[in-house]
Each structure stands twice: as C-alpha cells, then as structure tokens.
Amino acid sequence: MSDYEQQLAQEAELWGSDAERSAQTVPPDWRYHRHLRHNIVYHTHDIDEFLSHVHPGMTVLELGCASGWLTLAMAQRGAKAEGIDISEKSLNVARQYYDSIRDSVSGSVIYRAADLNALELPAETYDVIAVKGTLHHLMRMDHVIAEIHKALKPGGLLWVSDSDGEEKMSTALVASGLMFVLPTHVSYRDKISGLIRFGTRAPSRIKASIEAEGLSPFEGAGREHDWVKLIGQRFQVERRIDAPAVTGYITHQLRMPDMLALPLLRVLCAVDRLLVRLKILRNTGVILYARKSITTM
C-alpha cells in the first residue's frame, strides 16, 4: 500500500466511525439534523435555501456525502440523487437508513465509493452538484472542479460549502476569549492552569483546534488551493455567502442547556456576521452558488 492509500484508508475509517457514532443519536436525515443546535444557529437557513434549488425529476450528485443526509434530502425533494464518498462505512450507514425509509422518498438515491482525487464523471449529466465540507480535504482540487464542470449540464448549479484559507490570529484570539469566559467542556480551573501553562501560545492552540489540525490525514490538504478562485475561473459565481468567523467553533464547545445557549448563540452569530462584514474578523466558511454557462466554453 502506498502512503497515499494508507492515508485514504485512515480518512475513510475516521469519517466512517464518525458517521456510525452520529447515526446512533440522530438518523442521517435532514428532517432531524435541521434541529441540531449547530444547524439551528448557523446552517439550517443556508441548507434549506440550497435545497429549494432542487426540484422533482432533477439528476443531482453530492461529493463527499458521508452518511448521506444531504443526498437523501435532495431525493426527498423528488430528485434522482447520487452520493459519492471514500468511506464504505459511512456509505453503509447511508444505505441502511435509505432502505429503512425508501417507501417515503419521492426521488431515488444511489451511493457509491470512489476517491474524489481520481474522480471520473460522465459529461453533461447533472442539474445540481453539491460539495459540503469536503473540497479542503482534496489534493487534486483543480481536477475535481474540472470534472464537476464537465459533468454538469449547461446551466447546471454547483453548490459548495467549505472553509477557504487559513484561520486568522484575530479569529483565534476572539475565540480564545469567548472559550475562556463561557462554560465549555473544560472546567474553569483547567482553563486557568492552561492559560498559565500555554500563556501567549494559547491562541495558536485554539487556531489549530478551529482548523481541526491533526483530525484527519487530509485535513487542510486542499487549504493551499484557492477553491473560490478556481471555481470563479470556470463558472459564473451567482452568490457568495460568508459564514460567521467564531460562532461555529463556540457552538460546538459550549456546554449550556439549549434554553440559554440558543439565544446567546444567535446574538453571537449576528455580531459575528457584522464583524465579518466590517472586515474586523475574517471568516473562512464560504458558501458559493456557481453556474455552468449555458454556452459551452
């Protein structure tokens, strides 16, 4: 096995275990996922908006589909949907769940395992291609974007939600301050001793943690590629949505009952978005709606 194949197997195992764990608490179905705290705070509106572009009879594809909740959501809107991922474990979670609710799904779903870095897609086949949280794991991003372009029908929609570039130190500083003050899984006693131990290195550690450094063998593999620019070179970018800078991270760390956490996080999210708009904070989460031109380029 080459180093790359070993890393790919690790990647598949990591996300497969994650999909299995998550499916034990919430079925891999957007109708349930949309009520999870992090989705309520900053995702549900964006995902629902994307799904409103999917119509009955469309042929759609998701790359990096994991447990398949987004692929399935497109089929639940009547599309003929396909999901691709490297993790057989994740795909099995997706297949099992789809089998259990198949009769209630107006469209259809197929899942298949493939390495996106070696992706080969049929030409002019899909009306919509979605890629969420996956591009920044890919080493051959240019190749993948070229395949997506080839595979979309003229006028087809590419929807990408991903992190773009490195986190800034200013973001890490704000996140560190909030993490220190708010109740998280780390006790206040451990926070104080951590501050004494790490001192000025504490924000760098938070920055690495926001970037999920070390989590996956390919975490950040695609970070040096500017996917927003690469997509802009081939597609007409119709819309760009900038995610808040620190809200996502804080939402995952916060330990508070929903009754208190949700209003707090909503206020944080609104202030965060404003600071991003004023360019005081730099977000890395970006959603892009990009259209393949009707005339072939």
Ligand SMILES: C[S@@+](CC[C@H](N)C(=O)[O-])C[C@H]1O[C@@H](n2cnc3c(N)ncnc32)[C@H](O)[C@@H]1O
């Ligand atoms: C961060 S997860 C995102 C999952 C899902 N899109 C979501 O938003 O819930 C990244 C996914 O990409 C998949 N992936 C990573 N590298 C891949 C590759 N080279 N080929 C195919 N899938 C890959 C992983 O198995 C994982 O399911």
